[in-house]
Amino acid sequence: MEEVSVDLARMMYELTLTIRRFEETAIEQYRLGNIRGYFHPYIGEEAIAVGVISALGLDDYIVSTHRGHGHAIAKGHDTRLVMAELFGKATGYCKGRGGSMHVSNLAQFNLGANGIVGGGIPLATGAAMGIRQKGSHQVVVCFFSDGACNNGVFHECLNMAAIFKLPVLYVIENNHYAVSTPVEQSTLVQDLSKRSESYGIPGLSLDGNDALQIHRAMEEPLRRARAGEGPTLIECKTYRHGGHHINDPGAYMPQEDLTRWKAHDPINVLRDHLTAAGVAEAEIETIRTRVEAGMAKAVEFAIQSPQPSEVDFLQEIASL
């Protein structure tokens, strides 16, 4: 098993912290009325985006979910432009047309967040088919939830990716709840990765709060995909630190479960690893300061940015 270098761990810590602070900052902005609509915070799940995406090449694709800010940031997006998109400003990645649930950045190979549970699974599977047709060795990583595992397209796509040996990795972000329905209620087999057996492909279940473990575990699925051997199903078990979306208090989440998972915070896992590797507290503090400065810049940029032009919009849609 490949050891994660200290440099990589540092980068992953900064990225994980950036996602956490971005979500917390955006929640503040939401409460101030600068962000509207639906907002599904990725708080508590950061290790999955960072662990998976840190193992990818820059030109490997990702397909995300309604809870997609973490994937976007882990893919290297400019947090100012992500924040601007959440604000609905013209400077956002999608010019304010998409918002939180549809943030995408094709230049960085992020095919986008998706407002339909499971909606991205066929898109990712097709992207993998397209890539293979072009003779490329890129792969596609498809993120989706425990909830999406019970959607028809999950089964159809895993089957087709298997028979066509497509270069796609299916990553289940099992945060134990599909909105408010616990996974124990919706499924008899709790290790969702076991579903891989039905399709004749490998499956593995991981600690979704340990970015380092996730990063290491990506080696074989990526090798397999690039070698034309087909897909892998990777389940990352994790937990949300809050409700399904920003206005959901999560009353259905037992306090003792929340406490237990918060004690295993992905950010602390990485920080402890850095400390154990001899990284000084002062350096970790420098990272925190840098992240905070970035957040302030992101908010300022979003606030200063203009609304999208109504005239341009009306002209754009005239031909639709």
Place this chain on the structure above:
Amino acid sequence: MAMLKYRDALRLAIKEEMERDPLVFCIGEGIGERGGSYKVTDQLFKQFGPERVIDTPISEASFVGMAAGAAIVGNRPIVEVLFVDFTCLALDQVFNQAAKYRFMSGGQGSVPMVLRTQGGTGNSLAAQHSQSLEALFYHIPGLKLVMPSTPYDAKGLLKSSIRDDDPVIFIEHKLLYMTEGEVPEQEYLIPLGKADVKREGTDVTLVTYSHMTLKCLEAAERLASEGVQAEVIDLRCLVPMDKECILASVKKTGKLVIVHEACKRGGVGGDVAAMVVEDAFFDLDRPPVRVAGKNTPIPFSLNLEKLCVPSVDDIVEAVRALG
């Protein structure tokens, strides 16, 4: 010029585009070695192989979505759904993903896919295999919608659809596959959004598309023997629609009859009528009339099936009743 069947004209369009552009590929059920249920993809598997003519399991929602995904990363898929009735299984991927991707991404990406399917009555295939569902696709912004009635139109429009950078829903008609027509030997394209005046006339405008075009032409023949010259406009493309062609004709004739096989309620004909009333009310000498399918699932018995969709008699009667 060559006399080609509609299905062969479609095949030629696909073959030519696949030869021209290595990113074009076909995906659907039974389209490979079997050559497709209506034989449109016949022999393409032999020429292009399993990488570009792909047989799928029965997973419409997913393989239609996969076509969208492949299109977003730069390929040009032609996905075939055997019956338009089955597209219902894939509507999330068509309506919520393919139709909206370019818009939601702020123009970063596009979805250059063609969804080929067929619909319509005529073979006693009953309710779940005989529908005309174009109104569903018509209603969703972000989709283009093409319904050719002749081999010439089919080939030219399919080539244009494949080259178009937006998702195109291309609805064929099961009774048209074996019809024949003249098709040029040399390459040609028909731009999307242009209707075709299949027969010129001065007394009444018949606006129609797909299989009903043939019935309208037959009706026009009969009307001519009664001294009524009907102008038959084959829309060919419902989105974008050639409004100007319709309005120019109505200005000339003052009378509008819209004919489609799909149910009258919520059918495209209502939209055409409303548009003409809004934009050319004072050109009309009579209210617009729709001759359309009855609001019913299609029954199995042949005599009942025939009652459900416009006949040549129905079209002639509607024109006569205008006075």
